[in-house]
Amino acid sequence: MSTPTRAPERGPGGGGIATGTKRRGDGLFRGTATGAGVLILLVLAAVAVFLVYEALPALSPDAEVDGGSLTAYVGPLLFGTVLAAVIALVVATPVSVGIGLFISHFAPRRAAQGLGYLVDLLAAVPSIVYGIWGIVVLSQWMVPVYAWLTDNLGFIPLFAGPASASGRTILTAGLVLAVMILPIITALARDIFLQTPRLHEEAALALGATRWEMIKYSVIPYGRSGVVSAAMLGLGRALGETMAVALVLSVSNVVTFNLISSTNPSTIAANIALNFPEATGIDTNVLIASGLALFVITFLVNFAARWIVARSGAKA
């Protein structure tokens, strides 16, 4: 080496290429990383296996369950779960899409990020807080609204009444759930709208479209499947949400489409939260069986959401 500088001579240049050395570090690290991934698979399998195992006693035909059979017990709960989640979805989706568009295309550029952060804050509020807020504030707001609804729209079965005096109805629970899934759907919708290829947008604007026409013809077609899957993810979240419903709803375990009366179906998750801490014996198994049903439903909804995303190739 004829370097003019004071560089220290170093090993491998003189030592020749190492042969026969297996890199233990690489193998070990790769193994650990793979192991962590496999562990996640095992955990998910374990969730399913343990739930099924603990639910088994309740699934046997001669098991003693409140209200007769397991289906008669879980049926109304399932109904309530789906009803509350659907209310939440119907309310939250249009509002979320509106907010998504507002932040991605309407709000002043400089303010957009901050406004988006405000909506994200909604997701940071713990569910227990929404629950107590639902009882204390939202229920009270809704009392006059429900009275008005029965008086003026009572002919629609949904609002048949008599209006609940406490406001703690399945509709209130659904609205609390709507507030809770709003930031989730909004965040996804916003990201999808922002991903609309600029070229499509500029092409529409260059043809003389107004802002709304540009959105209608380039942003919405591009984001449609993404919004659908965002809504599905929101639905999955609403189905599984526990505390807000457990606190807000005054339950009587019935099946009814009357949204504003004082008799309301409970939801699976809320029912578990309310009864599990004091449950013993077969009751525990029944509750776990209902939890299994919830797990399967949310699994299917999430699966469908991911499938829509995968099929359309859009990023969510």
Add this chain to the structure above:
Amino acid sequence: MTTTTGKNPQPSREALQAIDQPLSKAALPRWAPWGVLVLSVVVALAVLLPGGTSAGAVAVLAALLHLVLTAAVSGAKEGSRKAKDRVVTALVTIAFLIAMVPLVSVVWTVVSRGAARFDAQFFTWSMQGVIGEGGGGLHAIWGTVVVTLLAALISVPIGLLTAVYLVEYGARSALARAITFLVDVMTGIPSIVAGLFVVALFALVVGPQMRIGLMGAIALSVLMIPTVVRSTEEMLKLVPNDLREAAYALGVPKWRTIVKVVLRTSVSGIATGVTLAVARVAGETAPLLLTLGLTVGTNFNPFEGRMATLPVFAYYQYTQPGVPAQAGVDRAWTAALVLIILVMALNLFARLISRLFAPKGSR
């Protein structure tokens, strides 16, 4: 054609004339939307005030009037295309304002009601031996800290390593695709189901009626791991391949490249994701209700005995307040306030991390 200032089309080219647009059209002045808004509010007040009313009713009526008036005024002066554009702008703005209502209301309610017991005693006392007034949430604060940290301790290594496997080793193998898919599914597991799983697990392995801090931490981990995996995965994918190649070309083994270059480059993003994941599970109630139960004293040991946590404490203080009821309800609100402050602080902290520790220079 109306008030055109553009050039006139050539008479011979009628086709052009048909699609020609004047360069300037009648437009409403800039203040027009605000004017319409003020008018709407005034009209709504005038209509509703005589009968006695609430702010909510006025807001709803004013919003509807605003939409109708905007459509009418703009439609008459600017044409239907522009009118639609203005109505949609008003609609999405209203959607945003609707979302702000619960946010402001929740924060206001919790702060105003939680302030009553937001005192030194709340942060220095547990509920040991407290009946009725007084007492505090110190045991619950510590419980939340211990359980959440333990959950992070379990989730972060597993989540981080899984993300490394998915991005750096798995490529498109069947195992990697299975993991990606199931992590997505896990994101949607209802939190109560995670709690049930842990109860079922411990009932089988240790025996029923077991309630310890570790169970809560495991339940939270089930919820936290997928979030950590997803956010870390996104961050690792952002690291340009050039940097990995640069390290390989220096004769650096793959695992060192991952640890010292890839993870080092994305560390701020990963820390942000982890903090957000912690913030998310810190507010979880349902799984802790099932796995931890509640106790009145401070318990630092997650391997033995029940543990109080802020959400569960708030829940029981609100639903079973004791006598006098107001004392329990006040404690519940303050616990909720402390919880919100904790979660918001974690969120804020996450954003600070991503801003302060991002790699210098352009990427």
Add this chain to the structure above:
Amino acid sequence: MSKLIDVSDLNIFYGDFLAVEDVNMTIEPRAVTALIGPSGCGKSTFLRSLNRMHEVIPGARVEGKVVMDGQDLYDKDVDPVSVRQHIGMVFQRPNPFPTMSIYENVAAGVRLNAKRMKKSDLDDLVESSLRGANLWNEVKDRLDKPGMGLSGGQQQRLCIARAIAIRPSVLLMDEPCSALDPISTLAVEDLIGELKNEYTIVIVTHNMQQAARVSDQTGFFNLAGVGKPGKLVEIDSTSTIFSNPSQKATEDYISGRFG
């Protein structure tokens, strides 16, 4: 320190796809070998196979021999990581580590491999490498500033300093000037001229004037057709290739008739 590399019957695959077919060449020590040819002809793939960098892409493999110092680099028990410590590489786009300062970037090869070295030795190594890359005078006052803060040309010379700091025998350069402006290009080309006193240099370039300016021997790669593997058409001293090539295809390419 500079070494000769003998390549014989080298075939490079991506999965089942044969990307480069049957290369035979001798890369001379203390000289610059330029590889030219149209886009997609496999010259970069070939370059990356010399230090086993192409193995980073899943499914990539080779058949044939690359012998340096009597040692076949593709022998079963050769560690590709060790190969890269002997054969350094500079990439098309400058890629300093964004989290590291200028000093740390140069020391990266040592630090990332957790080699123990005295602080004063490391200081010397960094200085000599930066001097070797003609960058010392420009950055000596701001060694602790981020490497990303330098201009494109300086970043590329920083990457060269980083590569020579591990004291390789061979330097591979994959279109090192394609992302640089003419003045920075000139600086890097001057540097290549100096580096060849110590290192065996192989450079891939799109720019034929550059090949003519800096190299001692030139190899011309070409593609027989779309979907067909790339081939080494001929390799000879640079003056012969540019004045009197033996193959028609080479002459066509150099005179600008295609590519």
